[in-house]
Amino acid sequence: MLATCPGTQKEDKNETARLRMVETQIEARGISDAATLRAMRKVPRHIFVPASQASEAYSDRPLPIGYSQTISQPFIVAYMTELVRPAKGKKALEIGTGSGYQAAVLAEIVDTVYTIEIVPELARESATRLKLLGYQNIIVKYGDGYKGWPEHSPFDIIIVTAAADHIPQPLKDQLAEGGKLVMPVGDPATVQQLIVLTKRKGKITEQRLEPVRFVPLKRLK
Ligand code: SAH
Helix, strand or coil: CCCCCHHHHHHHHHHHHHHHHHHHHHHCCCCCCHHHHHHHHHCCHHHCCCHHHHHHCCCCCCEEEECCEEECCHHHHHHHHHHCCCCCCCEEEEECCCCCHHHHHHHCCCCEEEEEECCHHHHHHHHHHHHHCCCCCEEEEECCHHHCCHHHCCEEEEEECCEECCCCHHHHHCEEEEEEEEEEEECCCCCEEEEEEEEECCEEEEEEEEEECCCECCCCC
16 A cells, blocks of 8 residues: 655645534535635635644634734634625625635635735735635735725625724725625724625615624724
């Protein structure tokens, strides 16, 4: 019998943990969108967390990624992904690249993901990581996402992964017809509510969903 190399065994272990994560934390809690589940089964979350946290990569919680920031709990990533109805042919904007994990999950489904990160080191690290993983349809930019990315608008999907007390007007303006935006809105220091906006015939409707906790949306001075 051939001996398997240690790297392969480790990869198998991560894949087993990832499939279990999707089954017990995500499908069991009602996420049913096939594309979202497929993406969550595929993206190697352990590559997106610091080496010191790798053994916790598939646990049911957010994890620190440095610079006082966090990678969201896997369920929240799946939930927000399903809410914005990702599909082939769509263009997405993410505010708050962080580790790049949410961007990678979206990029498995949609055509292009534009993502903006305000911590320069995180923007640089994520761009490198996503490139190494072979994602050619993710464009990372350092900057303040409050103003969106007008040059590439309108977007079918806008995901904001940091909290504020209101939804930035530029993001509402950059939402495409039929598009969906999801963002945690409320007191950035305590608890927020997940809000989904849908633009139809130029008019925006709002849905208020679960209570959530995200790190605050910062502004460049
Ligand atoms: N989506 C990330 C997790 C986001 S944590 C992931 O999958 O790992 C929130 C991120 O938003 C942090 O990295 C923080 O630095 C960033 N952020 C905060 N305010 C921002 C702003 N105004 N523009 C862009 N990024 C911002």
